[in-house]
Amino acid sequence: MAPHKPGELFSVNARTLKPSAIEAIHKLLEEPGMRSLAGAWPDPLVFPTAEISKIVVELLESLGDSALQYGSTRGHPALRRALADLAESQLGARITADQILVTSGSAQGLDLACRLFIDPGDVVLVGLPSYFGATATIASQGGINFGIPLDGQGIRTDLMEDALRTLHRDGSRVKAVYVIPNFQNPSGITMSLERRRELLDLADRFQFMIFEDDPYGELRFEGKHLPSLAALDRSGCVVHFHSTSKTFSPGMRVAWVAAQSEVIDQMERFKQASDISTNSLAQLILLELIQSQKLQEGIDRNRAHYRRKRDLMLGLMGEHFPDEVDWTRPSGGFFTFVTLPAQMSGDDLLLDALEERIAFVSGSAFFVDGGGLNTFRLSFSQAEGADIEAAIPCLGALIKKRLADRN
Amino acid sequence: MAPHKPGELFSVNARTLKPSAIEAIHKLLEEPGMRSLAGAWPDPLVFPTAEISKIVVELLESLGDSALQYGSTRGHPALRRALADLAESQLGARITADQILVTSGSAQGLDLACRLFIDPGDVVLVGLPSYFGATATIASQGGINFGIPLDGQGIRTDLMEDALRTLHRDGSRVKAVYVIPNFQNPSGITMSLERRRELLDLADRFQFMIFEDDPYGELRFEGKHLPSLAALDRSGCVVHFHSTSKTFSPGMRVAWVAAQSEVIDQMERFKQASDISTNSLAQLILLELIQSQKLQEGIDRNRAHYRRKRDLMLGLMGEHFPDEVDWTRPSGGFFTFVTLPAQMSGDDLLLDALEERIAFVSGSAFFVDGGGLNTFRLSFSQAEGADIEAAIPCLGALIKKRLADRN
Numbered sequence: 001m002a003p004h005k006p007g008e009l010f011s012v013n014a015r016t017l018k019p020s021a022i023e024a025i026h027k028l029l030e031e032p033g034m035r036s037l038a039g040a041w042p043d044p045l046v047f048p049t050a051e052i053s054k055i056v057v058e059l060l061e062s063l064g065d066s067a068l069q070y071g072s073t074r075g076h077p078a079l080r081r082a083l084a085d086l087a088e089s090q091l092g093a094r095i096t097a098d099q100i101l102v103t104s105g106s107a108q109g110l111d112l113a114c115r116l117f118i119d120p121g122d123v124v125l126v127g128l129p130s131y132f133g134a135t136a137t138i139a140s141q142g143g144i145n146f147g148i149p150l151d152g153q154g155i156r157t158d159l160m161e162d163a164l165r166t167l168h169r170d171g172s173r174v175k176a177v178y179v180i181p182n183f184q185n186p187s188g189i190t191m192s193l194e195r196r197r198e199l200l201d202l203a204d205r206f207q208f209m210i211f212e213d214d215p216y217g218e219l220r221f222e223g224k225h226l227p228s229l230a231a232l233d234r235s236g237c238v239v240h241f242h243s244t245s246k247t248f249s250p251g252m253r254v255a256w257v258a259a260q261s262e263v264i265d266q267m268e269r270f271k272q273a274s275d276i277s278t279n280s281l282a283q284l285i286l287l288e289l290i291q292s293q294k295l296q297e298g299i300d301r302n303r304a305h306y307r308r309k310r311d312l313m314l315g316l317m318g319e320h321f322p323d324e325v326d327w328t329r330p331s332g333g334f335f336t337f338v339t340l341p342a343q344m345s346g347d348d349l350l351l352d353a354l355e356e357r358i359a360f361v362s363g364s365a366f367f368v369d370g371g372g373l374n375t376f377r378l379s380f381s382q383a384e385g386a387d388i389e390a391a392i393p394c395l396g397a398l399i400k401k402r403l404a405d406r407n
Numbered sequence: 408m409a410p411h412k413p414g415e416l417f418s419v420n421a422r423t424l425k426p427s428a429i430e431a432i433h434k435l436l437e438e439p440g441m442r443s444l445a446g447a448w449p450d451p452l453v454f455p456t457a458e459i460s461k462i463v464v465e466l467l468e469s470l471g472d473s474a475l476q477y478g479s480t481r482g483h484p485a486l487r488r489a490l491a492d493l494a495e496s497q498l499g500a501r502i503t504a505d506q507i508l509v510t511s512g513s514a515q516g517l518d519l520a521c522r523l524f525i526d527p528g529d530v531v532l533v534g535l536p537s538y539f540g541a542t543a544t545i546a547s548q549g550g551i552n553f554g555i556p557l558d559g560q561g562i563r564t565d566l567m568e569d570a571l572r573t574l575h576r577d578g579s580r581v582k583a584v585y586v587i588p589n590f591q592n593p594s595g596i597t598m599s600l601e602r603r604r605e606l607l608d609l610a611d612r613f614q615f616m617i618f619e620d621d622p623y624g625e626l627r628f629e630g631k632h633l634p635s636l637a638a639l640d641r642s643g644c645v646v647h648f649h650s651t652s653k654t655f656s657p658g659m660r661v662a663w664v665a666a667q668s669e670v671i672d673q674m675e676r677f678k679q680a681s682d683i684s685t686n687s688l689a690q691l692i693l694l695e696l697i698q699s700q701k702l703q704e705g706i707d708r709n710r711a712h713y714r715r716k717r718d719l720m721l722g723l724m725g726e727h728f729p730d731e732v733d734w735t736r737p738s739g740g741f742f743t744f745v746t747l748p749a750q751m752s753g754d755d756l757l758l759d760a761l762e763e764r765i766a767f768v769s770g771s772a773f774f775v776d777g778g779g780l781n782t783f784r785l786s787f788s789q790a791e792g793a794d795i796e797a798a799i800p801c802l803g804a805l806i807k808k809r810l811a812d813r814n
Contacts, residue, residue, distance in 0.1 A: 003643050004616075004643040004644040006644075006666075010523060012526050013522065013526075014522070014524070017677065044472030049471060049475060052467060053463060056464070060456050060457075064456060065451030067658065068451065068456060070652075070658060104511055104660075107682050108681060116421045117416050122418075133683070235410050250475070251476050252687075259413075260411070262413055269424050269426060272540075273547035274514070274518045274547075275510075275512050275514050275515040280658030281689075282688075
């Protein structure tokens, strides 16, 4: 029998799909003896493991088998009510339980939003740099990622306005902008209040959606919490994605999306067609963690934990990195983003570092315009203190060596 | 601020997306006092609830936090090895761990396969009748469901060949056929060995994929297990979807897909873009259930349990349904499919039944060609014996009344 050639039957989107950088990073993380500053993974030390174990036993005893049955596609009703309350207290956003859809990770939330809004060739504006998981999801639906530079205040709304005019004139359909306003992945930059207002204003004037991804917002180490775009939204243009992967457990794959009802209703239908419902037991565990205040207590502990790691890393970078190198000083989250001198390559530095069993993510993965070649992302979230203490001085020495070789 | 009108930004697929029949059924199931023969839900009585509770405690103690961390997109390596072994012993299919992708329910498996193969306008052949969740997923990707009638041997390969010639002549691109060969949802019909071979032959001659959905295959009550299409496949045309929702827990959302490596590699990328990975804890629980033989023991108990329910329902139907009505006698699975006299409407009968607090699914939901108006599906899986005993005589009386009213 002649072998089938499935590749000849692939869809247009499948033919253009590229492997995500996430795969390569996972492989790096699995290598034994690697000091990894690469992953955007939370520190497993802060997972409420003992709590979860206790909750599962109690849930399966009290709710019995119903905890293992199919759940509703929209999400467990009591959990959606609890999440709506949290949204009001934490984000300042008035969201009803009906405006919430529980998703299998916030990656799924973005995927469903793309299925809802993006036809092949439609444009989504993204930061330069941007989280590559999101740009990969947008591309997987045939969407075009169009990069807008960031500065210390977040995405450059002035340049965005210019781009919007040009794109509209050229007949491109701009459907959305994708942003992480708090402690952005990879830059660590937080969008200023003024920039948030300008972005909302642009969305209303040019009629596009704002995809607000907020996995790190609760992990603020210092300074005042800024209102989310969802809270500032007056016209219903924001689709807000909220992960629990950094504050509860990424392996449990529970997240939620909030948006106006028309959007959530239709996203629910795509979710129905996509995986029917999110893990029932994981939803019930999260509900119990919220109701018992354990989630909030965990977040408070997490903040202190990650702040110490950030301080350790930034302190060592100040000590060991040469003056020619610049980096961001995040007020929360997991990352600092490093800019090398213009002609120095992040990819080349990574090769040097891997020889020393140190991993990070080269910046090129985050720039949809092919730029950022002299940048890289360092994550302080998952590595142990000792690894950070060993890796940063070594990285500093490798950079200095490359600088010296140039001169 | 003028309100945003997201509907004007919706994608083409979103504009044509219809609410799935699953939503309506879930709402019926939630109504208090309803005797439901509607859902394709397993009986929660057979869930290994106590086992799962014990396993979670042990897992979180022994593996600690890693059970809650992100997992690999392809699926937990040890679980994929265990599933490959099961596939060999149960399906007779030689599948390596590399040819397996763990998915969040087999609904996700089908969704990913559609993303991989289906461009808007591409044709997927489906049975008349067919599981509406699958046809909804195909449609959500812009695929065209083209119906081929079933008989007692499964999908009519002779009519399929005629349809393929016509479709090819008309320039339609037929990418796949979607079938449930064992105890089909909704008909309960099992595809004969000869029909399986004919289907594989057609797939090779006309170069399309076979999407083999097998959620019920392990729940055979009597007779000889037939080799799966995956086991008979010599050319690599089969994508095999395997649920654990009927044998472990639907709420845990763990399933797997097996296909040739080129297909699995690309489906993995779509999964990466779609939800990153399947719940880690649920995968580890399933692995432990397989390794301890508890999954297999549970399946053996399930078989006996569902066989008793089927016998109860079919026995009562024979007693109480009039001669003008016909129905299938499944050798496994969850369903029997009822055919009323030609002019009698399943939708109308459902309205009568709902007034008596009895729910089932009217056949029209399963026919992509608008047919099947005089049919309906009865599920014996979830209802308690007492509900079946009360519902079937009542349904029989309602049918007789409609017959009498006609005469």
